[in-house]
Amino acid sequence: MDTRFPFVDWFRNSSPYINAHRGRTFVILIEGEAMARGRGEQLIQDLALLHTLGVRLVVVFGIRPQVQQALDELGLTPKRHDGRWVADQAIMGCVERVAAEQRLWLEARLSLGLPNTPLHGVELTAVSGNLVMAKPLGVREGVDFGHSGEVRRVRASAVQGLLDRGSLVLLPPLGFSSTGEVFDLDASEVAQHAAMALGADKLILLGEAAGLHDDSGALQRQLTPADAEPLLAHAEAGSEQARHLTAACAAARHGVARTHLLSWHDHDALLGELFTRDGVGTMITQHRYEQLRAAELGDIGGLLELLEPLERRGMLVPRSRERLEYEIDDYLVIERDGMVIACAALHCFGQADMGELACVAVHVGYRGGDRGALLLNEIERRARRLGLTALFALTTHTSHWFFEHGFRLAEIEALPPLRRDTYNHARKSKVLIKSIV
Known part of the structure; x- marks a missing residue:
C-alpha cells in the first residue's frame, strides 16, 4: 500500500x-x-x-x-x-x-x-x-x-x-x-x-x-x-x-x-x-460510548462487515444477510460510537437444555480488551435465564481461548441431536462444552 x-x-x-x-x-x-x-x-x-x-x-x-x-x-x-x-x-x-x-x-x-x-x-x-x-x-x-x-x-x-x-x-x-x-x-x-x-x-x-x-x-x-x-x-x-x-x-x-x-x-x-x-x-x-446490547436489524450491515474478514480466513462459517436477519434475536453486539466492534450469538437447543455459543468475533482493532469475555459472561447470563445448563461451541482456530474460559473438549456425540446432525465433518471443528449450572 x-x-x-x-x-x-x-x-x-x-x-x-x-x-x-x-x-x-x-x-x-x-x-x-x-x-x-x-x-x-x-x-x-x-x-x-x-x-x-x-x-x-x-x-x-x-x-x-x-x-x-x-x-x-x-x-x-x-x-x-x-x-x-x-x-x-x-x-x-x-x-x-x-x-x-x-x-x-x-x-x-x-x-x-x-x-x-x-x-x-x-x-x-x-x-x-x-x-x-x-x-x-x-x-x-x-x-x-x-x-x-x-x-x-x-x-x-x-x-x-x-x-x-x-x-x-x-x-x-x-x-x-x-x-x-x-x-x-x-x-x-x-x-x-x-x-x-x-x-x-x-x-x-x-x-x-x-x-x-x-x-x-x-x-x-x-x-x-x-x-x-x-x-x-x-x-x-x-x-x-x-x-x-x-x-x-x-x-x-x-x-x-x-x-x-x-x-x-x-x-x-x-x-x-x-x-x-x-x-x-x-x-x-x-x-455509554461503548455499550453491550441486544442486536437489532439495523446492525446487520455492521455484523456483515465485522464477520467477513473472519469468514474469508475460514475462522467462521459464512452467514448470509438473510440468515443474520432470521437469527438476529440470538445476537449480542458491542457498539462503539455507532460501529459494531464485537458480537456473539446464543442458539438454544431447549430439548437438551443446551445452548450454542456461536459467532464470537471482535474487530481486529479492538482485541486485547476483554470484550470476548464480556460477551461470554452476558451469553451465560442469558442462557441461565432461559433455563439452560450448558454451553457448547465449535471452533477450528480459537480452542485455547475457550479453554481459558472454562470449556473442555468433548465428542461430537455430546452435541444436541439437531446440532449433531448438521455438524460439518469437512471442517473438523473441535467440540467444546462448559457447564453453567
Whole structure:
C-alpha cells in the first residue's frame, strides 16, 4: 500500500466525524497555562479549522497564571480559602486588566489572515460581552471573598444569537451583576454553565493532565459521572482535577452529551479527540460510548462487515444477510460510537437444555480488551435465564481461548441431536462444552 501521504488515510477516516460535528455546539475551555506556555497559536489554528468545518464554538479562557504573574510583579499576595483566592479591590484590578489583555490577544490572533498563515482566507468574527451573570461568593466560614463570585446564569439566547450569525463567542472568567459589579469567576465553572445553558453537544476541557488514569497508569477512556465522582472526592480543593471533574460531572448530569478531558501539552489532542474513533483523552458521559446490547436489524450491515474478514480466513462459517436477519434475536453486539466492534450469538437447543455459543468475533482493532469475555459472561447470563445448563461451541482456530474460559473438549456425540446432525465433518471443528449450572 502506498503510504507516501498517511494524512490522506486519516482524512478519509475522519469524514464521518466532519459530517457529525457540522452545526454542533462545542464549549471549549483553554486553561491559562496553555497560553502562558506558548500553546495559544496552535490552539487558535485548531479552533479556526473547527469553525471552518461548521462547528459552533464558545471558547472560555483561563487567566490564573497570568494574574499570578501580575500580582507577583506588584508584590501582592492574595489570601486563599477552599481553593479560591479572595479578590479584594487591588487583586480585582489585576484580574480585569489581564482578562482584557488576554481577550484582545485572542481576538487579534483570530483575525490573522496573512498569506502563508493557517488562517489565510478565514473570515472569523470573535465576539465577547456581558454574557455571563454572576453573584458574589459572599462570606463563607468567616471569610469575605470580596469580588470573587460564582455563575448565576449564562445569557443563552444572546449567545445562541451570536452563534447563529456565525460568530465565535469568547467568554473570559468574569461575570457581571445587575448592580453593575464585576466578579472574578472560575473558568471551568463558566464553561460548565455555558455548556448546560446552551445544551451543548460537547464540553471540552483543555488542561495539564491527559485525561484520567487508573491505579496502573492506564488511560480511562470513558467514565460516567458515578465512576468519576470518587476521584473528585479525593482531589485537592481548587486543583485542576477537582475543578474539571466538578464541571464534567455536573454537565453530564444536566444534559451535555459528552465532556472531554484533554491535555493542551499534546499538540494533536483537540483534533485527535474529535476526528478519530478512540480519541486521546477521557470522556465523561451519562450515555455509554461503548455499550453491550441486544442486536437489532439495523446492525446487520455492521455484523456483515465485522464477520467477513473472519469468514474469508475460514475462522467462521459464512452467514448470509438473510440468515443474520432470521437469527438476529440470538445476537449480542458491542457498539462503539455507532460501529459494531464485537458480537456473539446464543442458539438454544431447549430439548437438551443446551445452548450454542456461536459467532464470537471482535474487530481486529479492538482485541486485547476483554470484550470476548464480556460477551461470554452476558451469553451465560442469558442462557441461565432461559433455563439452560450448558454451553457448547465449535471452533477450528480459537480452542485455547475457550479453554481459558472454562470449556473442555468433548465428542461430537455430546452435541444436541439437531446440532449433531448438521455438524460439518469437512471442517473438523473441535467440540467444546462448559457447564453453567
